[in-house]
Amino acid sequence: MNWDRVEGQWKQRRGKAVHRWGKVMNDELAAIAGKHEQLVGVLQEKYGIAKEEARRQVDEFKKIVNHLKKSNANLIRLQKSLRKKRRSRTEHR
Numbered sequence: 001m002n003w004d005r006v007e008g009q010w011k012q013r014r015g016k017a018v019h020r021w022g023k024v025m026n027d028e029l030a031a032i033a034g035k036h037e038q039l040v041g042v043l044q045e046k047y048g049i050a051k052e053e054a055r056r057q058v059d060e061f062k063k064i065v066n067h068l069k070k071s072n073a074n075l076i077r078l079q080k081s082l083r084k085k086r087r088s089r090t091e092h093r
Contacts, residue, residue: 017061021046 017029017039024046032038036058043054 021057 017024021043024042028042029039032042039058040051040054043049043057044051047054049057
């Protein structure tokens with residue numbers, strides 16, 4: 001997942017970012033609107049960390065979001081498959 005996709009889905013991702021970085025307020029995250037470098041800058045300011053550390057944390061966050069997205073997609077596919085099997089069993093009775 002590239003950062004453009006994270007930026008495009010920022011409203012959905014913002015809640016996860018609030019959970020990840022509690023010192024960053026929701027309205028600040030709304031103003032950032034998923035802009036990678038702005039998020040890095042806010043993390044530097046709020047947490048007093050170096051730019052490279054802030055970038056590392058943002059990259060880690062991106063990986064976590066991507067993993068969660070894939071896990072959710074797999075779960076949805078599994079649920080659909082189970083529903084289909086249930087319907088098939090019901091129809092054969």
